[in-house]
Amino acid sequence: MLKGSLVGMFLWASVLTGFFLRSSALASWQTVKQWSGSGIMTTETFSVASSEWRISWKVEATNPISASGMLVTVYTPGKRRTVATAMQQGIGSGTSYVHEGPGRYYLEITAFYVSSWTVKIEDQRPD
8 A cells, every 4th residue: 555655646746846847947038128328227117927037237347446336226116115136246247036926116226337237127938
């Protein structure tokens, strides 16, 4: 009896694992919004549909100094509740994952001593 139970549990776990692997494999990162600039910006609100989404950025400076960088703060509209922050010290790029779920948000981007920056919001959507 124990052997049959173990086989049944193994088969059930295999079915569930296959389901979850297929579900995540069928989703890909899609651009929601993208902004570029060289100074301070408050973006318009945007909507994300997935429970996990990400912020990617790139910061460039023609004459970088030690104080070069950028700060990105994510807020919910109206409430001004801080959801997430991402910081780039100096020139470079990076990605930060946000686990706040679907909803509406906006960004405050503060860049200092940079020649340009790009910020992109992506969420996972079915292919």
